[in-house]
Amino acid sequence: MKNTISQRVADFLKNFPPFSFLKQMDLEIISEQITIIYKEKDSVVFALNEETHECFYVVHKGAVALRADQHSDIMDMCDEGDIFGLRPLIANENYKMEARAYEETILYAIPINVFRPYALEKKAVGNFLIESFASNTLNPFSKSHRGKLYGEEIEADTKLLDLQEVKYSKKIISCSSSTTAKEAAEIMLNKNVGAILVVENSLPIGIITDKDLRNKIVTGAFPITTLASEIMTAPVITYPTKMTITQAQMAMMKSDISHLCITVDGTINSKAVGMLSKHDVMVSIGNNPAVLLRAIKRAKKFKKIKLIRAGILHLLQGYLDQNIPMTLTSKIISELNDACTKQVIGIVLKKMDSQPPVKFSWLALGSQGRSEQLLQTDQDNALIYEDVAEELEEATKKYFLELATRINKGLFDIGYEYCPAEMMASNPDWCLSLSECKNKVHHWITNTGKNEVLLSFIFFDYSLAYGDSDLVNNLSDFIFEDVKANPTFYIHLVSGALQSQSPTGFFREFLLEQDGAHKDFFNIKNRALMPLADAARVLILSHSVKSISNTAERFEKLAELEPANSELYLACAYSYKALLKFRTKQGLLHNDSGQYISLDTLSKAEKIKLKSTFKTIKELQEIIRIRFNASNIL
Template identity: 55%
Template structure:
């Protein structure tokens, strides 16, 4: 490669870590050995289980998909400046994913033989790789791991899908309280009292040689075995059981059980011969497990007051934040958070029922909208309905009055635990959304026959319903009725499809983001209406058209559609990926700003984040073209 080309490659690589850490001389030398590859759209760079190449890759232009060949699921999309294919080279293993271009792409193939020495020469490069592999992200230095913005939770090709939350690393332990072997026990006890800790680490020459706990003081000093002025070495427990920092909940539990101890000493490399960085106690472990979904589920079930459920719901938000920080797969995150949300709603219903007479007839509580789809990660507006069994003549008004009162109590309870009322009053406490089964059937039939804009809007919201509590048979019967009616009202699907194409475009002619032009969110980007809603609407109408019941989650719907319609498999899998990516991005933005994450201030996003958002929009464009052709609506585009 001549110097001019090498200089261009070096200039590009120098914009991105870890290459930005190299000196100009070393960067130019590395660039001199780079091969520049052009690949057409949908060309493979490597396949799953292929032996690792002698190169890893950096995207110069275009985009590369990382997929699991078994399922076709997109695990990540690499854009400009992203590295892929490096971990197998460093680990000496085969590729765990397949890499294929999403569009015409230019790649830089960097020889591992030239790069490997830089890992030991430059501490920053080594740290980059360690952090990258530990966090399963390509770029651990990007804000909040933005390199995995459009990922389902996996940033590298070696990440393990479905990693249990118990395998997340524990937070760094508190600051150490220490003493020397010659420190008098009375001084150790005083230090523990002042610092409010249950243990003191005994250090000699800066290394851990023993530990003194409350239990040691009771059994060795209070019992009279040693005087209070005895040196620490006389009562300390030794040798110290050490583990490396970054311990997971499961590892800590096993360590304590195996050694029958209540404290673990954490050191730099996990051995007693390296400096101590903290002490982990059973209490610390219990606090960490307080963000475990099983613990939270039990806490919800034990709640006897609304404010107790609210406290647990706040812990669920912290659990979500932790999952996002550690890149837990988005599919798993949605399932866990949705189950916990459902548990909170059920407990609110149970508490409300305790304050009312027994229901006159069986009923079911239905969650609508994002919670009905299992996508309500943050505390957004309530959307719910109530369906009850047939009522004998003369008792209709009395029965509806009972359920409206019950629903009002439940909606109020949900408000108290953090879910705001729906501004459009699409809640079970509204008589229009609290009906017997036969009237729900009449209403659905009316929506399908009178296909005005209001009917399409109401049905689109309602068709994402999910059973939450009560007589499940009522919900099953309602579901079956809907699919029967859809088959006999094909024109309704066409109107529903037309509604799916009415959402405003996310970008303009030159691919710039289209912002709100007025109102309270002027100059913000509406992530919900411009990006997520079109995907949700399209998945719903296609699912109804293919008669796929029992799946409400948008990403899961696309994955099922990929099975039902192999000709459009690639598109549907891309849409599933985009949905999870956008939901993850919205959740992060909501947690960052303390709101729903719907409206985004673009100036606060990095260039990489903006680029990756636009990648998601490509799938949306192809999807809307498919909808227009499938339902003969070409004229509306």
């Protein structure tokens, strides 16, 4: 008869690394040796400089704070499924930090002597433990690795070519050592390849390239009946499957070759699984952001930009697959998307019958204005232009409406759908002189109805995509001064921010859509991302901070401005980036906006990780409610 307690422990552990790398039978054996420990809030699990225990720990319920000592700031916060206390497993020395229960907590204590054999035998288990021990980065509170999301192991300042994995051909064209040069050349011609691998017992022993045929056969040095074994280049230069662009380039330059053989373990003693040519490397470099940026700036037609945008999405997928930090990913993809917008505007301007009569600015609104539009969604933009004399107003507006209409059409042609609500510069309501724009914003601030608050939410997240920066700075100065002069606006802004629906119910279950086309789906945008974005906007406006529209960057700035709340704000920044990454992955996976998620497609571990990002929302909204005394109007 099975031990039901150990069975439940095993069922819990299998959802989290490194236990997820083990077989169910191994987990059950380990779970029989595990001790379950209850810790009250603020009780110590282990102290600084304490001798190491004979176990390490997994959080089952609650949370454990790791600090340098009792009075220092939290260095790391471990919650459900996180491991800590690995020092006795990795290093034979006393604990270098304190672990204290942050709330009522249940721990699983895993004996070192029971688990060590699995760590040594299973490479994935050992690597995970070593990386966890080295980094202590498991969640938003980790100071030394803030900005990383779960599973990320790559620093943001690493060179991009070192991060990008090169794509090799898995279609291997091969022959035997007894194949003649003529036969090898015919195979290469028929398969349209520049190299053929010579194999023996499925192992690579040599390679014949176009260069070998030119130098040895075409010159007459060898007859065409010569065997492959006599003209092949040997030994073959081999590498493992995981190879970056830089590694491939360096390998080819070092050996002055144009082809690499990819094998199972990277040596000539294992089966060949692919071939990598200089052409493959150049194709991979083609998805490098610097190359894409140059291609965008050279593009003369919308059709070309649309093709390049497909490359941008491929680059985005690669970054997510390689766990590139979301901060870096967002900056690069946003910069490339902005470059596409600028190029579209540049092309349209050249096609206009005349140059703009006055200076203008093209504003990106909403998610694009926050540099968070990673997927291809609809357009949100506006155009503002310099004030002109009354007699020139009609002609000036007519020009810019025509310009905006062509730009919106160009953006549509490269993949941006039209905004269903027509919040686009081609709409006269969003193509305004500077004075008209100020009047519109002033109306929102002084007439704070539901519609005005909604419009201000979208418009206040703007950034300059093209044109004159002085116009934008002038507008920003006006907005902040007008907001200061109308403090009641904050109450309505806060009220709007607090209307966002909770992502989870009383028992922490996901709250799903109740009706409509997405019934029973989870709306990650409205229930998780928007509450954080709305709160960040309200708080940053209250500090009159200009030029920061990105939500995560707003929280990071707020952490500087309000040290007492810095821990919460940094956790919010982490959560937002994690949610944005999650939505982007879902969007790429299902070829949509990623807004609506079917929970059936998520693993239990993914659901737990997703829920962990919700923890900050309630606390953040409570701070806003108290600070702006908004409870009496909700």
